[in-house]
Amino acid sequence: MGHTEAILNTRCEALNKRGIPCAFRVAIRATPDGPRCRSHDPARRAELVAAAQAGARKAQVARGDAERVALAAAGWPLAHGGAPANPDEAAAVATWAMRAVAAGLLPPKIARELAVLATAALRSWGAGKIAARMAELEGIIAGIQANERRRK
Numbered sequence: 001m002g003h004t005e006a007i008l009n010t011r012c013e014a015l016n017k018r019g020i021p022c023a024f025r026v027a028i029r030a031t032p033d034g035p036r037c038r039s040h041d042p043a044r045r046a047e048l049v050a051a052a053q054a055g056a057r058k059a060q061v062a063r064g065d066a067e068r069v070a071l072a073a074a075g076w077p078l079a080h081g082g083a084p085a086n087p088d089e090a091a092a093v094a095t096w097a098m099r100a101v102a103a104g105l106l107p108p109k110i111a112r113e114l115a116v117l118a119t120a121a122l123r124s125w126g127a128g129k130i131a132a133r134m135a136e137l138e139g140i141i142a143g144i145q146a147n148e149r150r151r152k
């Protein structure tokens with residue numbers, strides 16, 4: 001843990017990603033690698049990595065929340081609120097997802113996931129014809145998604 005060395009009146013000698021010296025001058029401490037700023041202090045590296053990972057997890061949770069909000073706002077098509085229980089309900093969800101994407105109410109990424117799950121469910125129910133149609137819809141949604149990515 002913590003260095004007890006005094007703060008040095010020098011520059012950080014660590015090299016950044018482009019191989020250029022960091023040269024940061026604030027709170028420089030002597031480390032086994034030489035004078036280092038807080039970002040380049042090897043003793044703090046694990047701490048910084050942990051903080052970055054925690055930040056990434058938090059962002060992931062926030063994204064998940066946004067997706068649930070989008071899904072709720074678009075209005076789930078099944079009255080029972082659950083997953084499709086038969087081929088007709090799966091088809092209803094697929095149709096709804098396409099309309100919701102077209103209306104900008106549902107991110108294409110979620111619609112695509114729904115189509116993939118519906119296809120898997122239909123395969124397990126042995127509804128071959130509808131499964132093939134659903135695979136087509138997956139392709140269409142993937143196309144919409146690719147278009148949207150290109151526009152960004």
Ligand SMILES: [Zn+2]
Nearest residue numbers: 012022037040
């Ligand atoms: Zn530095």
